[in-house]
Amino acid sequence: MNREQLITLISEKLKLIRTEKAFTQDQMSDLLGLSKKTLVQIEKGRILAGWTTTVAVCTLCRDSTILQHELGGDPLEVVDLIANHGTLQPKERTMGGYIWWKNISEYKGFRLQQNMISQHYRILDQHHFRLVSTFDEQIAKQAWEKLKD
Missing domain, CATH: 1.10.260.40 (lambda repressor-like DNA-binding domains)
Structure with a gap:
C-alpha cells in the first residue's frame, strides 16, 4: 500500500x-x-x-x-x-498477530508475519514486541536471516 x-x-x-x-x-x-x-x-x-x-x-x-x-x-x-517510506524498526508491543496476520516462519519464539490485508511484513519477538515492520519483502527476509545468525 x-x-x-x-x-x-x-x-x-x-x-x-x-x-x-x-x-x-x-x-x-x-x-x-x-x-x-x-x-x-x-x-x-x-x-x-x-x-x-x-x-x-x-x-x-x-x-x-x-x-x-x-x-x-x-x-x-x-x-x-x-x-517512513516502507520500513520501521520500532520496538513496540503488539497483540501478537492472531488476527489479520499469517506466520511465515518461526525461530526460537520469533515470528516473521505478513498482514493478510495490507500485505506488509513484521518480525515479532517472544513477547510480541515488533522489531521490524516493512512493506518490502526483501528487507523483511534480510532482517529475518540476520536475526537467525
Whole structure:
C-alpha cells in the first residue's frame, strides 16, 4: 500500500467511518479541521482527502472497526510505514498477530508475519514486541536471516 492508495481508501470510507462513530457532518468536519463543504465533497466522491486529513482520520478514528478491517489492524502502523517510506524498526508491543496476520516462519519464539490485508511484513519477538515492520519483502527476509545468525 502506498500514500495514494491509503488516501483513496480513506476518502471512500470516510462517510462509513463518520457514521460508525455517530458523528454528524458538522462534528466530523470540526474534528478533522475541514469545512463542511469539503467533507461533503469527499463523502460524495468528488474530491479525495488530503494526506493530512487521511492521517487525522487514521489517528482520531483508529479504533474504528471499518478502518481496522480495511487496513488489517492498527491504522497508525500503516500510516507510519507509508510516512517512513516502507520500513520501521520500532520496538513496540503488539497483540501478537492472531488476527489479520499469517506466520511465515518461526525461530526460537520469533515470528516473521505478513498482514493478510495490507500485505506488509513484521518480525515479532517472544513477547510480541515488533522489531521490524516493512512493506518490502526483501528487507523483511534480510532482517529475518540476520536475526537467525
